Amino acid sequence: MSSNVMTLRRKSFSCRVENVETNSEMSVLDLPELVLECILERLPPEGLYSMASVCSSLREKCTSKYLWEKHMKEKWGRVLGPAAHREWLWHISSRNDSSFFNQAKERGLMTYLSQFWPISLVRSNPSTSFKKKVPPAIDSIMSMYLALESGKFWFPAQVYNRENGHVGFMLSCYDAELSYSRRTDTFQARYPPHGRRAMAIETGVTWDRLRVPPLDTSPHDLYISDCLTELCPGDHIEIQWRRNKEFPYGWWYGVVGHLETCDGNEYYCRCHESDTVVLEFKQYTHGSRWRTTHIDRKDHREEGNEADGFYGGIRKLHSNEEISMWRRLWPSDVLE
Structure with a gap:
């Protein structure tokens, strides 16, 4: 030897x-x-x-x-945006004196870790002891990872086709608060109340239905569009829409269409020169009141009414990845 x-x-x-x-x-x-x-x-x-x-x-x-x-980026990077990190800062600030972290200080690191992972993964030998048992700093990356894994930290993100693909939300994306379940590798989503409607809760939300909000804008605020002058037929867009003034906005997928006076011939089309922009939502059948809407290119704010809802800000989609995601979510049947 x-x-x-x-x-x-x-x-x-x-x-x-x-x-x-x-x-x-x-x-x-x-x-x-x-x-x-x-x-x-x-x-x-x-x-x-x-x-x-x-x-x-x-x-x-x-x-x-x-x-x-490294671990945070690999697992959580695709669903955590600036809003989630702000929420974490508020979370740790509000919990500085809470039992959640006080217990960790009193009971030691391994007991603290056992709240988040199966005991078999973190149990140490009974003879093991630290000179000073302290948990990870509550503002550390490790603590954030643990809180996410445990489901104790609810973070903001957006969910495609909310409420298990309810027909009223097809090809839309809404803000929600998410909590992770390690057992199922899925999420629970809490959607904010809509008017007099109570908070909606959805379970079993999969990773592929989540995204980081592309804009750091509250769902209750109108997004001021910066792409209106460049919109042309065939462009892919997302537009804010809400049922009434009490509701938060969701983002809905659509494409820019041609004016009725245009035959769609690319060599003679002048739709991009018009002050009126046609938006098409082709998941709806021809004749549906949801199929098309028109906006003013030069003076668009929020447009609509209590019957058809209110259309807000527009963002043009430049990423093939974003466009492919919407196409993947396309409903199997045309909506009325």
Whole structure:
């Protein structure tokens, strides 16, 4: 047997080095710094949790911002936008003195972690103890990751085809608050009340129905369009729409169409020169009152009435990824 055998001790998570006559055991902390960093970078989140229980030195390394930023980006980057990060700052500010974090301080890191992951993933040896048991800093990336995984942190995002694809919301995207379930790998969505209607709650929302809000605009505020002068037939757009003035806006998919006086011939079309822009929602059948609407290119604000709803700001879609997403959601049957 070699005089230097490196082992990760299975029965004890102690980081001490023991010297005996015929065998020297080396702890993981005796590894070169670069090697240890490479190992930690390859660990999944639950692996980092387990390693954080070994000793104070590894706890410091395993809770580093660098490691957790990578995990945060890989899993949560596609659904967390500026609004979600603002909500997190408010969340940790309001919980500084709450039992949620006080319990973590009193009961130690591993008990704290067990709130978020199965006990089997984070349980340490009974003999293990830290000189000072402290949880991750509440404003750390690790804490945010834990709160998201646990479902304790509700974050703002947008949901396509809300309420399980209710026919009244086909090809739309609405703001909601989301809570994650690790058991099902899906989300629970809370939609804000609509007028006198109570808050709607939807379960089983899948990852592919979520997106970061493309604009940092409240669903109750009119978006001031900056693309009206360039809109031409065939352009893909999203437009704000709400049932009445008490409702928040949702974003609805449509395309720019031709004026009735235009035959659609691309060589003679002059629709882009008109002050009137035709918007088509082709998921609705011909003759439906929802099929088309007209807006004023030069002076568009909010247009509509209590019968047909109110059309708000417009954003032109430039990304093929966004357009493909709407096409993927296209209903199998034409709507009335």
